Amino acid sequence: MQIAKNRLTSILPLLIIILFVSCTEQTASTPVVASAPEPHFEEIEPIGEIPARELLITEKAFIRVAKRVTPAVVNISTVHFVRHPDSAQDRGFFQDFLGELFKDPPRREFRQRSLGSGFIISRDGYIITNHHVISEADKITIKLSDRREFIGTIIGKDPKTDLAIIKIPPQSDLPVADLGDSGRLQVGEWAIAIGNPFGLDRTVTVGVISATGRTDLGLTDQDNFIQTDASINFGNSGGPLLNARGEVIGINTAIVATGQGIGFAIPINMAKTVVEAWVDKGTISQGRLALP
Numbered sequence: 658m659q660i661a662k663n664r665l666t667s668i669l670p671l672l673i674i675i676l677f678v679s680c681t682e683q684t685a686s687t688p689v690v691a692s693a694p695e696p697h698f699e700e701i702e703p704i705g706e707i708p709a710r711e712l713l714i715t716e717k718a719f720i721r722v723a724k725r726v727t728p729a730v731v732n733i734s735t736v737h738f739v740r741h742p743d744s745a746q747d748r749g750f751f752q753d754f755l756g757e758l759f760k761d762p763p764r765r766e767f768r769q770r771s772l773g774s775g776f777i778i779s780r781d782g783y784i785i786t787n788h789h790v791i792s793e794a795d796k797i798t799i800k801l802s803d804r805r806e807f808i809g810t811i812i813g814k815d816p817k818t819d820l821a822i823i824k825i826p827p828q829s830d831l832p833v834a835d836l837g838d839s840g841r842l843q844v845g846e847w848a849i850a851i852g853n854p855f856g857l858d859r860t861v862t863v864g865v866i867s868a869t870g871r872t873d874l875g876l877t878d879q880d881n882f883i884q885t886d887a888s889i890n891f892g893n894s895g896g897p898l899l900n901a902r903g904e905v906i907g908i909n910t911a912i913v914a915t916g917q918g919i920g921f922a923i924p925i926n927m928a929k930t931v932v933e934a935w936v937d938k939g940t941i942s943q944g945r946l947a948l949p
Contacts, residue, residue, distance in 0.1 A: 718901050719863060726903050727861070728801075728803075729776050730852065731775045731799050732772070732774065732800040732858055733797065734771070734772050734798045735790065735797050735798075736794065737768070738768060771794075772855075773786060773894045774790075774909070777834060778833060785928060786820075787923075788818075792814070797823060807826065822935060836929065837899075839924035844866050848883075848898055848899070848906075849862070849899040850862045850864075850885070850898050852909060862889070864918070866884070867886050882910070886920070895908060906925050907922030
């Protein structure tokens with residue numbers, strides 16, 4: 658018994674060492690399970706916010722131009738009376754003698770209407786438009802953006818450049834379109850047209866300057882047109898063509914009937930020259946014209 662006790666006492670340290678080593682190896686071989694990191698998901702913009710900032714900036718620029726200039730754009734409607742010639746000169750002896758039996762039939766009167774556009778260049782009511790919009794008008798009605806209507810008076814007209822000036826008598830100051838410099842235009846610049854196509858008041862269309870200095874179009878005696886692909890239709894004549902800053906760079910004048918996206922505008926610098934000539938002649942009081 659004593660011998661067994663002595664042996665147990667002698668091997669006890671060895672057993673402790675073996676047990677320690679065994680536990681150490683088991684601990685080392687057991688992998689340490691770390692907590693997995695939270696998955697990271699990149700935030701995705703909603704579909705409505707996908708357009709690039711540049712596009713949104715351009716969009717806002719168009720909105721600003723429309724809000725700023727549209728109040729200065731007017732609707733021009735004209736009436737031309739077509740009458741039958743008076744037949745009294747052809748009355749013979751029997752018609753005069755028998756009177757009522759040969760009474761002339763009532764004369765018939767026709768009204769030819771046309772629609773166009775224009776824009777205000779002075780707070781006291783001067784308006785630029787095309788000559789062909791008012792050339793045969795017996796009556797001109799100007800409708801403003803606030804729905805007020807005035808009878809317009811032709812102050813000056815020039816068929817050679819297809820330009821005309823109309824005056825209305827407002828009771829208060831009117832909104833005015835700022836005039837730019839068409840001599841600095843470059844192909845590819847934004848072009849914004851505002852007018853009344855087919856009588857649809859103050860329609861805004863957008864395109865670019867397709868070309869400048871277009872000649873030999875046979876539209877006027879002094880061809881020097883701006884070409885644009887901004888949509889221009891019947892009723893846009895006389896309305897403004899604008900740059901992205903909201904300045905008038907041209908006066909919408911003509912379209913190619915057989916082509917789409919081909920419109921022409923008179924450069925605003927030409928219009929300035931014509932208007933200044935009317936001012937010098939005393940036809941127009943310089944007053945508060947929006948000439949730079």
